[in-house]
Amino acid sequence: MNKFVKAERQGQSKFFADHEPGFGGFRGSAYRLDPTSFERNLAPSIRNAVPVYFKQKGIQWHTHSNHGLSSQVCCLNFLAPLAQTPEMLARLVQAALGGDEPTMLPVEEGPDGQWFVGFEWIGGDYLNEGGKSGTRSRGANATSADAVLMFERGGKRETLLIEWKYTESYGTPISANGNATRLKR
Known part of the structure; x- marks a missing residue:
């Protein structure tokens, strides 16, 4: 484990102990909350709206x-x-x-009005992930951007896809003999 991950685990452990006492410590890890209390991992200002948004949009939690x-x-x-x-x-x-400063455009309807950010955005099915049924879900089992923003600037409409990483690390890349579907896409 690298120093950054170790420091972040310690910091989150302290944060949960200070701000969410009694909820940290799932499976012996102070930086993990009980899964039934996962919403306590959300900032208080979004704790009510985001779960409603996820439910409305059919977004799966990681x-x-x-x-x-x-x-x-x-x-x-x-x-x-x-x-x-x-x-x-x-x-x-x-x-x-x-x-120049952009003019932000609404992305989609949220639980309490227009939202200028969309989350777990899948857009069009450019990779044929929906298969014959054409169904995909936001947040799991489909390629998605963690967030999307749309804006106008200089007379042009732009879309900004955001990929968000925190402490992830990945193993070796898929080999030539790996997952055939992923290799094809």
Whole structure:
């Protein structure tokens, strides 16, 4: 385990002990909450709206949404508070991309009005993941962007796909003899 992961586990353990006492410690890990209390991993300002949004959109929670180092939850905690504040979101996009400040466009309807950020975005089925039935689900078993933003700038409409990582590490790449479906796509 690298130093960053170790430090983040310690930090999240302390955070849960200080702010969510009695809920941390699932399976002996202080940085994990009981899965039935996973929503306590969400920032208080989004704790009610995001689960409703996920249910409305049929988005699946990642298996470890109760984990203090969940990338899905980290992305939500950072971007969901901005979902209905297009002015703040525009300043963030401008700081990240440079250039003129964009005019943010709504992505989709949220539980409480227009949202300017979409989560677990799957867009069109460009990789034929829906197969014959054409069905895919947001958040699992389909290629998705962790978040999507849309905006206009300089007379052009742009879409920004966001991939969010926190502490993940991956094994060896799929070999030439690996998963045939993934290799084809």
